[in-house]
Structure formats: C-alpha cells, structure tokens
Amino acid sequence: MQTTHAAEKHIYGLYEKVLIAEVGLLVKAKLDTGAQTSSLSAQDIEHFDKDGEPWVRFRLAIEDAAPHTYELPLARVSKIKRRDGDFKPEVQRSYIKRPVVTMTVSMGTQQHAIEVNLTDRSRFEFPMLVGATALQQFNAIVDPSLEYQAQTPTLNTINNHEFD
Numbered sequence: 001m002q003t004t005h006a007a008e009k010h011i012y013g014l015y016e017k018v019l020i021a022e023v024g025l026l027v028k029a030k031l032d033t034g035a036q037t038s039s040l041s042a043q044d045i046e047h048f049d050k051d052g053e054p055w056v057r058f059r060l061a062i063e064d065a066a067p068h069t070y071e072l073p074l075a076r077v078s079k080i081k082r083r084d085g086d087f088k089p090e091v092q093r094s095y096i097k098r099p100v101v102t103m104t105v106s107m108g109t110q111q112h113a114i115e116v117n118l119t120d121r122s123r124f125e126f127p128m129l130v131g132a133t134a135l136q137q138f139n140a141i142v143d144p145s146l147e148y149q150a151q152t153p154t155l156n157t158i159n160n161h162e163f164d
Contacts, residue, residue, distance in 0.1 A: 009139050010108060013146035018128060019153040021104035021111075022072060025065055026153070029107075029128035031135060031142045037078055037100065038114055039129040041121035045099060047074065056099045061122040072101040078117050105134070108150030112137045 018029045020040070043061040047054060054074040059067065079095040098117040105114050107130070114134040121127055135142065143149070 009141045010110065011141050011143055011146070011149060012107070012138070013149040014142065014144045015126065015147045016107055016130075016150050017148065017152045018130065019106040019155070020128075021106070022101075023060060023065070023068075023070060023103075024155070025060070025062070027062060027127050028125075029130050030126040031130045031140070033132050033135060033142055035129055035131040036133055037080070038105075038116045038131045038134045039098075039119055039121060040103070040116045041124070041127040042118040043120050043122070044069075045118050047099065056101055056118065058118055060127075061120045062127040072103070075100045075102050075115055080117065080119075105130075106153035107138055108153065110138050111153075 012031055014031055016029055016031060017026055019026050041061040042058040044057075044059045046057045048057060049055065050071070050073075055071055056074050057069055057071045059065075059069055078098050078100050080098055081095055096119075098119050100115050100117045102113050103116045105112060105116075112134065114130075114137060116128075121129070130138075
C-alpha cells in the first residue's frame with residue numbers, strides 16, 4: 001500500500017468557496033468526509049435521451065443563480081441512504097436515487113472533474129457538499145476548526161473551459 005506524505009496534502013477548512021465550470025458559478029460548499037458523493041442544489045431535474053445517450057436537464061436551486069436550464073450527460077444514478085427523519089415507510093426503500101453528473105470544480109488553486117449528484121439542497125445553508133471521493137481527488141485534509149482556507153477560485157483558474 002502506497003501512502004501519501006502530509007506535505008503533498010492541501011489543508012482546507014470545513015467550508016470553502018468552489019467554482020463550478022459547467023454553470024460558471026462560485027458557490028459556498030461544505031466539505032463532508034462522511035458523505036461519499038458530492039452534491040449540488042438543483043431543481044426541475046429531468047432525465048432525457050440525447051443522441052441515444054442518457055442526459056439530465058436541471059436548474060440550479062441556488063439563490064443568486066441565473067434561472068438558466070443546464071443539460072449534462074448522466075454519469076450514473078447513485079443510491080443515497082435515507083436518514084432516519086427522511087425515511088417514509090410507504091416508499092419501502094431505505095435509499096433515494098439521484099442523478100450523477102461530472103462537473104469541473106475548482107477549489108483553491110486546484111481543479112478536478114468530480115462526480116456530483118443533483119438534489120434540492122435549498123433548505124441547507126450550503127448549496128454544494130463536497131464528499132470524500134472528491135476530497136481524495138483534491139488530496140485534501142479537512143480541518144473543521146478552519147473556514148475558507150483556500151484561495152477563492154476565479155474564472156481565470158479554469159483552464160480551457162468554455163461557457164455557454
């Protein structure tokens with residue numbers, strides 16, 4: 001087993017600002033090592049086929065976001081375990097299915113293509129949750145006693161990405 005030295009890691013706070021290339025938006029994110037997948041606040045989520053491939057159409061459920069509809073290829077569908085307060089016996093499932101798309105996310109000086117599930121997070125303070133899989137890609141150490149440790153990414157930090 002290969003180990004990574006702490007000097008190669010990047011220290012982030014519990015909350016960071018991230019830039020999402022596909023939507024051209026800077027959002028506040030909560031870094032959550034207890035969640036496997038990252039999550040972005042979206043609404044009006046609709047599955048459809050484009051050239052025989054599965055895609056997802058959605059709008060952002062974020063206060064300052066433009067009322068634009070986005071379309072991205074569907075990477076997969078994730079099964080998210082329901083929390084005790086979210087379990088509905090009539091549904092008879094202990095999980096929720098959510099569409100997952102790949103998005104280019106910048107945090108600090110790093111940029112990675114990460115998987116993000118789409119769900120309405122408008123009742124939460126942070127429209128994005130960065131999960132453990134993405135945190136591994138960012139080579140992150142999360143210090144919960146810190147907030148906004150990383151340099152705020154700008155559109156200039158995204159290399160060779162075109163916006164619609």
